[in-house]
Every structure is written in structure tokens, then in C-alpha cells.
Amino acid sequence: MAHPSRRRFLHSLGAGAAASLVGAPWLHACGLSGTTAAAAPDATDGRPPLRLAPSLTPAGITLTAAPGTADHGSTSAPAWLINGSLPSPTLRIRRGDRFQVEMRNQLPQDLILHWHGWSPPALMDGHPRLAVAPGGRYAYDFTVSEQPGTYWYHSHTHMRTGEQTYRGIAGLLLVSDPAEEALHLPTGTRELPLILQDRRLDAAGTPVYSPVGPAMMAGVQGSAPFVNGVHQPFLDAETALYRLRLLNGANARVMRLARSDGEPLVLIGGDGGFLPAPLALPFIDLAPAERADVLLDLRGRRAGDRVMLRSVEFAIPGTMGFMGGMNRQGQALDLLEFRITRQVNDPAVIPTRLPAPMLPDAEDAVRERRFRFDSMMMSHTINGRAFEMDRMDVTVPFGETELWTFENPSAFPHPVHLHATHFRVLSRTGGRGAVLPWETGAKDTVLLWPQETVQVVVRFTRERGRFLMHCHNLEHEDMGMMANVEVT
Ligand code: C2O
Ligand code: CU
Ligand code: CU
Helix, strand or coil: CCCHHHHCCCCCCCHHHHHCCCCCHHHCCCCCCCCCCCCCCCHHHHCCECCCCCEECCEEEEEEEEEEEEECCCCEEEEEEECCECCCCEEEEECCCEEEEEEEECCCCCECEEEECCCCCHHHCCCHHHCECCCCEEEEEEECCCCCEEEEEEECCCCCHHHHHHHCCEEEEEEECHHHHCCCCCCHHHEEEEEEEEEEECCCCCEECCCCCCHHHHCCCCCEEEECCEECCEEEEECCEEEEEEEECCCCCCEEEEECCCCCEEEEEECCEEEEEEEEECCEEECCCCEEEEEEECCCCCCCCEEEEEECCCCCCCCCHHHHHCCCCCCCEEEEEEEEEECCCCCCCCCCCCCCCCCCCHHHCCEEEEEEEEEECCEEEECCECCCCCCCCEEECCCCCEEEEEECCCCCCEEEEECCCCEEEEEEECCCCCCCHHHCCCECEEEECCCCEEEEEECCCCCCEEEEEEECCHHHHHCCCEEEEEEC
């Protein structure tokens, strides 16, 4: 099952897992050592408290998208909200249950919602041709048969996905099942759904969406860290084990997540469910749309300590030069500060084995395809073509295993996303030259830094019909780095 190139990363929880990451020069992360948990009071004391989105069961509910006002902690500002909430409500569902949601569009633009990481029938998937006009409605009704895991939903409107998602149309989807419940992972106040984003703020502290100039090439990025729509929040925490359901909900920014106290993050799941076993990692890279299910163990800390979940500074892999310099990737962002206020005795146990989904095997592949994700001269294309709504770009036979190779000859990172399936990342050549530990489970999005080529094993076994493949840099997607994929 395991491929040799990947086997060395597949350590179970223990010292070996973290140690295996040391040594590759590009893996060097700044700020991982030498910081202590107990910080003196400083500017961060002005932080607002973290907010969690309301949690809903999507069984006969309405999701109404409308303009409103969002409380960002430091300021209030106009935003686009679903049911008045930023972020959009967290939808929790059990595997096998019926998902019945009516979307109402009260925005001044067309809108359609997509359930990222799920494989619903094609007409339920939020293809941009299904967008409804202002005042319109769309009824979603299907059975959720996804693996237990962390998924999300967001706008998928043609050429407006970047703007609508940035303004607030994005929320988490959490799927559970009995196998997950048997793990007794942290729940209640110790399970935190967290949407990580960056924003550019104007002088009044209002997020600005402005995909012009360099942002047309690099995507929209900002230097202000937001978690669940709150600017640089904190959370009062206990000396306990926490489960973080992390989504990189940024339009364009790649994050390198780490703890400020040098302790590892314990990764238990990714895009499409659990890993086979937990991995203790010094940091986890998360590109836009990727998810990480992480255990944050604060039991070694004491009341008064502070632990920052941050995106640490990193050097951009691949070639640099003028275009690479336009990337604006790699700056540090302090995301969420855990303030340990209470000493408790938490007997939670970190499982040693996890119920990981089956993935297709390269040995079964009957076909190969290649896709070149290129950005040049203000255009973003796949195999030289920009998206056209009614042109079928890829036709895939249902149920057949294929090898898909993604190439990035450009100066910008491309997180490549497939609808309606999950895939196994087989290899990466160029750039970082390896499959990374956080890419070893079921994936629906995989990051290509400049000059990287990534091969995945993919099989569509869920639904027939018209789906999509695209770059999840939302400005790239809106400018055409997207293709229709028909499963027949
Ligand atoms: Cu989150 Cu078509 O994607
Ligand atoms: Cu998707
Ligand atoms: Cu891209």
C-alpha cells in the first residue's frame, strides 16, 4: 500500500515523527524555537475574544446570504453574511444523513454555494452555471456519505468567488460517524472549528477586497490575521487537550502553522478524513482550501501561560526573481492566542490508530493525464486555456483509476483542487521534491509551489455529471484557472 517515497514520513506519534522533518533545508522554519509560552503582557493584550460560528444541523434549514455588518473585534464593518453570521454557520451532519438546505440569495449579485470536499450529485455541487440571481433560491437535497472529517462551503459564483468568499460567504462542514465517536476526541468547548484568513485593512480597520495590480497575479493577500472573522483573537483555555478543525480560508495565502512554544501540533486528519495514525509535526503547511484536523495539547502548560497558534515566516520554495517577489508569501501571522487561565486534569487520550479512508492505488491506473497550471501576462490558465462555462475540458470514465500530473511552470503557488473525489498524492518532483507528512491522507487540494510537479492517483466513484478542477487561489480561479470535468 505505502509507497517507498512516503513511507519514511509515516511514523506514528512519537519523537521520530517530528525528527523526520529536520534536515530538509527548505523545511527550516523561523520562530519555532527560542520563544517561551509565558509572555509578558504586551500589545497583544488588546486582542478581542475568539468567536465561534453558530452550529446548525442541515436538515430542512434555510441559509440566507445578505449584506450585513460584521464585528471583527476591533471594528465593525460591512460584510456579506449567511444568516447574519460571520463566519457562516458551521453545519454538522452525521454520515448517511439527508442534507436539506434552501439557499436564499439576498446579495446584489448572483450566488451559488459549493460544498467543498463533498461528492454530491452534480446538480447539488454548486457549479457556477447553477448560480441564481438576486432574490432567487436554490434547493439542495442529497444524502451525505462522506468520511468523518472537516469540509467547508463557500461561494462558487462565476468570476465572483474571490469577492464573495472574502466578504464572508464561507463556513465549515463537519461530518461525524460512529467510528469517529469511538475515538472520544475532545468535544464541546474543547473542539474549535477555526477558519484562518488574512485581510488587507484600510485606515479604519475595514477589510478591503481589491484584486488589482500585483494581486491580479499573486491573489488578494493582507497582513492582518483573522480567525473566524475576528482580527487577532484570543481564547481563554484550560490545561487540556483541544481539537482544532482548521481551514485555510484565505483567498491566496499559504500558511505554515506552528505553536509559539515549540511543542508539536498533532495532526490526525486532512482534507478527506483521518490519517492512519497521528503525526506529531513541528509545523503544518496549509494552502488555501486545505484543512487540518489537529490536536493541541496544552496539558504541559500552566495557568498564566500563553501559546500562540501562528503562521510562521518561511522562505518560498522554488525560483525567486521579480515575479517570485510579487508573491508576498511567507510573512509571519499571529493567528490565535491561547491564554491558559485554568489548571484542570484532562484525562483525554490521543488515539494511536485512526479510521483512515481507503485510497486508490497507482498500480490500478489505466490512464494518465497532464495539466499545466500557468500564470503569465495577467492570465491564469490550465493547459493554456481559460475557463469557459460550456466547454468540456476533461471527460473521465466513472470508476477508473487514473494518474493525474499537475505542473507549475509559473512563479506563483497553485493549490490545485478537484471536485467530486479525493485523491492520493503519489509524488512531487522539483521544488520541495517530496510528499509532505500533511499530504499523506485523502486529499482534495494539493499545493504546487513554482517549478513543482505533483502526481496524484484519482478515481471518481461517487457521481456522474459535470464537476470542476481549479486552482484554489480564488483570484486565479476567477480569472479562468478552472476546467470542466465530466464524469461519464
Ligand atoms: Cu473550494 Cu471549487 O472549490
Ligand atoms: Cu470544491
Ligand atoms: Cu493558482
